[in-house]
Amino acid sequence: MKEENLSSKYKWCTLVLVITMTVLLIRLWDLQIMRGAEMRKLSEQNRIRVKKIVAPRGIIYDRMGKVLADTRPSFNIYLTPEDIRDFSQTVDGLAKLIACDREEIIEKMKAASGMPPSFPIKIKSDIPMDEVARVEAHRVYIPGISIQIEPKRNYPYAASFAHVIGYVSEVSDEELKDKKKHKDYSPGDYIGKYGLERSYENDLRGVDGEKRVEVDAIGREVRTLDVIDPIPGNSLHLNLDLELQLSADKALETRKGAAAALNPKTGGVLVLASRPGFDPNLFASGISKTDWQKIALDKLHPLQNRAIQGGYPPGSTFKILLALRALDLGIINERTTFSCGGGFAYGNRVFKCWKKGGHGSVSVHRAIVESCDVFFYNVGLKLGVDRIHDFGNTLGLGRVTGIDLPNEQKGLLPSTEWKKRRYNQPWYEGETVSVAIGQGAVWLTPIQLAMLSSFVAGDGKNYKPQIVNRIVSTEGKVIKTFEPVVNADLKLKPGVLTIVKDGMRGVVNEPGGTAGASKVQNVLMSGKTGTAQAGSDKVKLGDHAWFIAYAPSDDASVAMAILVEHGLHGSSAAAPIAKGITETLFKVKTVIKEAKANENR
């Protein structure tokens, strides 16, 4: 009995051992054999982090090789969701360490919810050194946090180049959704949003590198497994000139307006300034909500590049276009005169000349120099709106000029066909009278008027405006050079250009010329003022001031157009800016000259 009882106990024990062994082995088989590969992968993911090494963005230089945009190191905070142990501990802890809302952090994490949990999410860019020190000191207590040093875009001249260079900012959700165009981008990456940064994004960006590192359970890097070096972006060398730009920008700084200056021999853009502006550095370090709202809701529209996007009636500067066309067609010649009595009756309306007493009998030369309206009312009627439209279009007016910036506006140069299409109405000749002096349905951008100026300066030839001269790799190899592209090359009737150029030289240099006050010492500058009515007959706003110019008069190396919104008079508001640009370009030092003159006295 006793032995029997005992041996039955041992049988039970053996059974228990066998069952235990079976259960454990089945489980081990399941984990190690059936799911072994999956578990191995998980353990690899656990320990290996792929860290992006952001490629330094290409540097942007002016034509003299001065840096207009470069990159500097910045400290950025990242959060790796996988490494977070206690969500609120980490989020609250981080919010306390860096000046950042809890909601802002959560929002950033939500935005990256489509990425794998081992993907670090950028929480804050370009944090100051004291925050870096604080985060470093507390990192152990907030698992998941890491600080990475990354290149950050830097714009040393801030607002002065904001509209040309543009800015980079973090890629948006909408951009990421466009998988075809942005397949190489992931949340937190920077992308050119505006200006050259956007037009030349693919050249500037470079190729990001990768570093595979082994990390421990709290995300500390234990060792580096391998590194793929980033390929830095290519540099842009611009036709833009730093000093000229700063001169124009300084003159515009307190006003609204734009300046565009071209090299008439190549179409290279020397100046492209627009005010008001904004500080692109704000965008590059992750713009705050308040800063963004301040810029976006500003009634002065600082985000509009007036030089290529602002449409304005060209006023009297438009007369150059009419003079060229009428002379070329033989409608008028050098000796053709019209009598100006201070007004021009057409239909049941009297169109006034700006000079109340009238200019008397005026030829084309005097009409340009003194900007006689009545002369051009007559010329305009003889030409007709369609011939004005077609000629202007050829030169680059009323259409996009093709400058290498995004979102250029084409403005408006009316025609009978346009009126029919737009309003389903015939064109009235009375409207041509207004158009003849650059009023009515004419809306042109400063860059387009610079094209007109360039056409005269270039003796009947102008080029597509081009900001970037060449793209150069970090090794100094020229990847691409932008050769001048001819926009219009017309064989005008002999003498036509001489007449118009004489007129434009007279505007600045002859007694009675509308821009006589902007005469430049030692350099002969030619130009044409414009004062365009702004607003409607009911709402009177200050007139827009225009000045188109080129210098030197005989062999121009710069052709420009200046606009000052509500600047009242072209002669007093716009022409001095052109004078400043010319002086800067030709190193005319006004102050010193004046001092010498005093000595001689």
Place this chain on the structure above:
Amino acid sequence: MRIDKRRYYHLDWYLIINGLLIFGIGLLNLVSATSSFSSGSYNFMIKQLIAFAMGLVLIVIVMYYDYRVIANHSRWIYLGGIFLVVLVLIIGLAAGGAKRWISIFGFSIQPSELMKPILVIFLANMLYEKKRQNTPLSLKDIAKPLLWTLIPFVLIVKQPDLGTGIVIILVCFAILWYIGLKKSTYAVLFGVGAISPFIAWHYLMKPYQKMRVLSFINIDADPAGFGYHAKQAIIAVGSGRFLGKGFMAGTQHKLQFIPEHHTDFIFTVFSEEWGFIGSVVLFALFISFINRCLKIAMNAHDELGAIIAFGIASIIYVQFTINVMMAIHLAPVVGIPLPFISYGGSSLLSMLVSVGLLLNISTRRYMF
């Protein structure tokens, strides 16, 4: 000290070699498990070897006295054990939120570990008369042993050291079963066993213990919190695959993904580095060792020896099974060391004292 030479011939070399193999594997594994610690694995290995040497001395002492003599004094040994456990609650050293250690002569020992073999001897001494009479135990008969088990159980769980508490209770039941229970006793015990989880859940368990159970049921409920350890543990074991990553090549423990990987979770280190093959060998060694303990119990000279040997077999079985099951997510996370393998002097000493008792019983099996 006079040692009967005859006993050498009867030494259980199977048990000794089997035990040494497990300990050797454990020592090797410990080197890898502690290699990522700042103090280095050498330090841990030396401490473990010192404990082993002290354990060998204890084996000799334990073997010198007849286990029946030891059993005769079991009440004093038991009281001594209880005294130490109480001492822990008063002057214990805290680590990781629990007071489990006391410092004696510069060594920190964990009395709850030593309580396991002590309780086995104590219960065996109390009950072997019943076993000899071969009368199944009634409810009244089991009241006394249960009470004497519950006293250290409560004290140990208060530290808190739930793992050791569970081992003590399970071992007590195993011994009662081994002696034999009346059918009515079985019925009552099963009834109590059925409702006790609810009572434990509502009145006894601490929030973190409940979380461990919950995250055992659903590992993904809280992958960053309590489920984290369990998840990282099965990743470690699973990633070992068939042949393992190789000695010192485990990444899960080395990069600190697994907490307590040199003590309670040490099986994950072994399984990650030695794979399925290594684990099967280790399991086989344990099963063989436990089986050998049972053999000693079966062939013991008297019921007292049989009960002690069986009790020790059940300690090793319970610890081995729960520890491995916890590592492969078949049991909730609970602090129970893997015998001979986990780092810890007290655990090793307790195991070696047990081995001493087993050898004591096996060498005296032919005595009359």
